[in-house]
Amino acid sequence: MKFEGLPREMIAMRASQEIKDGDYVNLGIGIPTLISNWIEGKDIMLQSEIGMMKTGPLAFGDDVDQDLINASCQPVTQLPGTSYFDIFQSFSMIRGGYMDVIVMGALQVNGRGDYAGWSNPARGLDMVGNIGGSMDLCAGARKLFITMEHVTRDGQAKIVNELSYPATTKGKVKMVFTDLAVLEVTPQGLVLKEVYPGLTVEDIQSVTEPRLIVSPDLKEIEL
């Protein structure tokens, strides 16, 4: 079952609304990186785990310097107040709890705040995969958000009862932003807070494995 919903840029935009002035933020590869397009004018410090605080916009043309890239290997720029540091310092601040908000993509999330994002066993690589900085980012996150499509390309649920892929972290996800809904992970379970205009609670439940708790303040996603 597939519903029409927000494009990826708009998932990023909705997630960006939860990031506040003064926040130190790290954005994972994929939809999370698109959030950087929606924070102009806000006083937000983007950290790149490669070893940079206050990462500026992408660089083009003559502004490209091969010694200045973000953690996705894209050329970027610096800003007034940017600092560079080495990798153990970078992961010290990540693991040490200095990032206010971490946003990651995911292959699967469950209702207890576990998520899987680093390894797809279908690739046949016998356990190895790209962990990158994801587990460190989760370990230190004050608020961990997931942005992703609600279902897989072929319509399978990505919000599941039990992860079938290897977990990146357990019990850490606070909010999930998809093309169809905004959900919050609570001790009672997954709370449905916002739905894509025109969809019903039943629609969202039909593509979501865990039993949803409907927020008393349920509303349509506003951008």
Place this chain on the structure above:
Amino acid sequence: MKFEGLPREMIAMRASQEIKDGDYVNLGIGIPTLISNWIEGKDIMLQSEIGMMKTGPLAFGDDVDQDLINASCQPVTQLPGTSYFDIFQSFSMIRGGYMDVIVMGALQVNGRGDYAGWSNPARGLDMVGNIGGSMDLCAGARKLFITMEHVTRDGQAKIVNELSYPATTKGKVKMVFTDLAVLEVTPQGLVLKEVYPGLTVEDIQSVTEPRLIVSPDLKEIEL
């Protein structure tokens, strides 16, 4: 029993002969610090655990800067090639085994390479004392030398069978330089290698608790 021997400056000079071009060296408070007066012209890098590599000579007059001191709180100068770094970096290189030679003062040494230097129980402080960087320096030392007077002010042996003061480290001392002798710690025991001109093996043994092994190459201390 007390014998006339080398003055402190000459103990330092004798120890300085064991330090070679290219060595990275840390000198403890007291007689070890005096070694810095005897290495001019050698290509030796003095580390100060406060966070400085290639410490220059003491500063006087207008050269004094309150932001530039050595680990004994003395104003010093910098040299071409000096670097400053923070304290965990300083102790990383100390503990990590990057110092070729460490020279420390001692209250007591024994024949197994243990030494005591951080706490004199007679001060009545119920166990606490000034450890400073001494235990870290010992932990990482490639070569640990002790420079000290052979006996206490009131003639008690400082080279003892068993430490009565709390140990700084165990089994790490390689050589001991005193006003009366040069000794080497070996698996077989303490080897007497050099004596102050005019003294006999029996003289040294009379102020030294452990049974001395006399080196086949025993000679007078040469400066």
Place this chain on the structure above:
Amino acid sequence: MDKVWSSVEEAIADVEDGATIAVPGFFAAGVPRVLLRALIAKGVKGITLACGCGPLLGASEELAQLVKNKQLRKVIDSYGLYRSASKGMADPFEQAVRAGEIELEVYPMGTLAERYRAAGAGIPAFYTPTGAGSIVEESVITNIPENRRKKETKVIDGEKYVLEYALKTDFAFIHAYSGDREGNLRYKMTARNFNHVMATAGKVTIAEVENLAVPGELAPDDIHTPGVYVQRVVKVPRLSFALTID
């Protein structure tokens, strides 16, 4: 994000009785003396000062005042006592330690450096060779016998190591040569010492800076402490003081 506060008094207004404060400085160099003086003026009690290498010997006037005001519950340090026994005997801080009125907890310096670093790095505990073979491996070294908790050791590749824990503090008082409005800091020469690691160890880190810069003024490759670790910045005058611990 502008982190500049207008005075040290305001910047430490929420330091309460019983707080633990990291105090950098290596003897006389790099000690946050203006913040310490504000702490004296504020008069809070039951304070623990978590030090690294004798900043209170360097700032001996401030130490004397803190002892006189009975503001200190505890000091953590590697080198907190005068070297000379005779001078120590006459020192009010050492007398209070001897009487058990102030606790003095002692660690090897490199272990303290690493404990502060670990706290800032999210590392809860680590093994170190330092202190193995000494009484440091057996228990915490303190003048208060009932606080001598046993330490764990582990043999790795045939060598014995001591388990030590991260040391996080409620506040860190930092002294920097330059700082910008977003909290990026630079230190000068050997005044750097414990300042960076302690900036990362404080839950609230307050930096007194001799020079206040605008963001971008400090070269991004040359920032010693990224602003993310620093919550408050206050401009202070450059003090002159004697370089001595005797």
Place this chain on the structure above:
Amino acid sequence: MDKVWSSVEEAIADVEDGATIAVPGFFAAGVPRVLLRALIAKGVKGITLACGCGPLLGASEELAQLVKNKQLRKVIDSYGLYRSASKGMADPFEQAVRAGEIELEVYPMGTLAERYRAAGAGIPAFYTPTGAGSIVEESVITNIPENRRKKETKVIDGEKYVLEYALKTDFAFIHAYSGDREGNLRYKMTARNFNHVMATAGKVTIAEVENLAVPGELAPDDIHTPGVYVQRVVKVPRLSFALTID
């Protein structure tokens, strides 16, 4: 002490079959490509490359050559595979991993950073929260099943932590922007990444530098890696390369 060598070939002459070499770089930035090319030319076999974040994806030509020459026994990395499965399927390195001809050992990136740092700092092991709750806490992650040694965990203050060990290497290949003749190094912007920690982790550390300075030319407060960690310095040309991992 002059540490300058006249060529990369001479500087790596004692790298033998079976050596473990730390290779910094974060994807395309800060990779010691000139030294890697010298390693290819030398043809030593059975090499383990200890990486941090995909320098071999950034230096993909060098990786292809190393695989083709069958020089690699093992790669340690946090992000060593192409992101896209289809591209990975066609990649000779990934094929060799799938066939078990090259071992790929995987850790979280921050854990690797800390393992290299610990090696340089004389810290044999540390606890980290990273990986708790994932298969990383259970065993070493590798494609070679018999090498999956179990990991220890410990509960500290109610949280579970994983014990990880220092990672010391025979050699470290470093890329610096500037270096002086005594081995003091500076890196440029995000090309710093793993270079400093790996410089401290190598038993023999060889730095290729784009700019060679005389001692005193680099400001003492702004040296990123003190020369004590660096045994050999070689001046190399600044290469131009594509910024891509796809």
